[in-house]
Amino acid sequence: MAMRGHWMVPHLMLCLKHQMPLVTLWKESAALSRFDSAVHFSKLADDIVAGTLDAELREETDFEIWLDARLEDPQGGLPEQHWLDQFSLHAACNYCLMLGTSLLRHEMSAPSSVLPEDNWAVYQMGFEIARGGEAAIRDALMGLQMLPGSPQDGPRKIFPKMYDRLAYDSMDDPDYDVFRYILRSHMAATWPLGIGDELLGEPITARRLHSVRTAARATGIDQRRLRKILAAEGIVPEEGLPDAWEVFDAERADTVLRSATTLITAKDFAEAIGASRSQFDLLVAGGILAPHLSSSGDAAGTRTIWDPADGVRFLDSVFVGASPLRQAQHGWEHISKSAARLMVGPETLIEAIRDRRIVRIGNHADFDGYAALYVYHDEVCSVLSPEPSSNQTIELFSKSVGLAQPIRMRRLVMNGHTPATEMIHPKLKKKQFYITRDDADAFHQRFYTLRTMAQAHGKSWQSMTARLRAAGVEVFSPDGEDYGTLYERDRVDHVLSQVTEI
Template sequence: METYLIERLRHEADLPPQWLDMLPFYAAARMCEMLGAVATRGIRFYAKSLTEDDWYVCGGAGYAIAEKGEDGIRMLLSRLQDSFQNTKHDWGPRSTFGRLYEWLAHENDDEAYDPLRDLITRHVIQTMPVGPGDEIFGKDVATRRLHSLRSASLEFGAHPKRLRKLLHAAGIIGPESLSLSDDRVLFDAAGTQHVLERIGHAMPLKEAGKYINAPRPHERLLFDAGFIQPFIRGGTEQLKDHAFAKQDLDAFLNRLLAGAVEIDQDGRFLPIPDAARRANCAAMEIVRLILDRTLGHIGRRLDVSGYLSVLMDPEEVRSHVRGPELQGLNLRSVEKLLRVSTATVKALIKGKHLPSGEMLNPVNRCPQTYVREADLKIFMERFASIDVLARESGTRGHLLRPRLDAMKIHPAFVLSEVDLAFYDRRELSEVLNTR
């Protein structure tokens, strides 16, 4: 340090420029001593206890820092911050930099040290959670660069514990931050502004359902169908760890109610849950019809809010959700054509004597068994029950059966469930006058 100062006196114009040159001769010397004292004796050193020899050592240590310019000084500031990281004290610049900050802020107002004040100010703004409302060297901080969990919690009204969980789920803070105290967990303020604004009014799925006035379990149905989505998904399968933004829920309701006409609920227009039951369809099918603007008439109740305020005509809904028609005859029609009982038709299908298929009923959406007309025609042309044969022959079954047995004409199959015999018409064509 002494060599540098002497060279400044002798050959100031010829020296290579360095950061210290911004300070007057006396200020450069004193700043090196203060930097060295903080670096070698700690942030709470007692100045009056230092001897001339001590200050000599501090000056040399400080010059070794200052000759590296801004980078060297910021390395010292970062080292002081690191040593303060695991303490429980307030993490402000005064607490972190101790006597160095107090000397510049309160013990002198010499403008000669402004380059050092400006450097520390920039370092604090870039590495500490300070923002509007905070002061550094008596000047207000205009812009926030970093947030801590604590500062973000205070600004956006989110509980620190939930805020920590949501920021971790969103990948904004890493797992190494989970063990730190709220004011030690730092993250970019500008880059997370949008997320933080949403977190401030975020809610889990159960609360989201209450907010949009959707009865249980419709909030889960809306979530599963993708109509409402969390902007942050929790790290577990528990829905309470998801975060739904108030803005997103409002946008969903606005889409749901767009173009709705204010009417009173009557027997014709019903809310989504009631209309779904009346139309024999899923509630989410109705929501999709509404959002796709498929329905021609959408109403809303003035005395009810949100999801349950939406009204529609279930008959109109039914016309849109009706499924494809059965590809054949239902079992009731088969019974009438075969002139047999329900049990007989089921036994024929179970025994695979009568081909059948299954598809959803176009109205009630329930699985329904059907028989193709062509398959039924083939069956009726080939097989007939003893009762049908008796009617065709103008007799009765209990009289016809012994005659067939006597002629050694045996049934093609017998339905044990109903004890009913079916004969192959081809074997009977030469014996009986059948169709």
């Protein structure tokens, strides 16, 4: 009996010499026991010799042949070079799995239901496309968008596994930069993303593309009629992609859309912005929303006096910089519920959001429009409490600047890299650290988080971190401690200013 080091690579699921699927021999949580192979083999020897653990033979796939060749020669692959050979092996294999999982949408409605032991076929599906290079991948991404579904379903459903892995799980890993760029640029060119949406974890701050569907919602015009109007102006073809995917330049079509806008009823307006009638009434009572025409000025004597474009502008004003929420975890509340808890109208919170006094805004993935607008209630209380204070807890300040794990901010304070002020908690009557306005200013003068860096320079943090890596700028960690993705501000500004000049 023998074991090969190749077999320890999780992406390889077959012995190519014997065409025998690899099987898990044992599982052990304790590391010391897990690596005591002599003990485990002594228990398995009889089963191994008897063939009890043998699985049904199968032929190797092209992916497995390529992977085995890369393991034999890390600098190359097969004599026939593939596009994937330029990437680190682990990243290339993971991408094949991500892409293959997304491509399973052609075969089934729930790609995530595939058992791990069947992943060899998923790797092969992704490899068949990825080895063809960027053009083949882009064709495959477009093909996924032609399956049942629309942009309103979200990228996680259109690109299962791939989107989350590239947007979040590997966001700090440069080995995935090219794969991330392909998906990012594809979505930027083919998705009607507006304010409140996100592109690989980064909030959209301005709409660049409309689809016939999003434009119909913004104008209150029936989709079929609007398509004819746009086609007559040469903006979209009369017959082409489905309305949800037929995109066009929003700025170019602005004049046409404004002239075609149709006024709608209050009921339709509330539905268009994703608000219940009671929520809509509160927004009207608070002066946030107002009809385009007064009832007395409606010459036709109807109630179609609401401009859907006003609803779009309202939603844009409150979703700027919103973070995507997969679920409303502890502390997140819908804006109407947060306002009710403080016994104030929603207009109070909305004005604070527009003034950038409330900055932790969430866009709930399960809802649309106003129904998706969530706020972090502790921040709301801090901003709108009867005794206003600019002091924030370390946890609240950490999350407001984009450091998801407050323990890292606390570590930064405890190690003397940024100041905090010890004060008495008004309710608990115990000392605890707060970030005062002066403390916050000191932090911002010295450091950038991904969020604050993107806000300061007006560029995507993905592009900026790639430039920083190329210039040799690493995340802040002078004493080997983990402070998260944190950069020293002066080093970042120096590098980016040089790039700009060039």
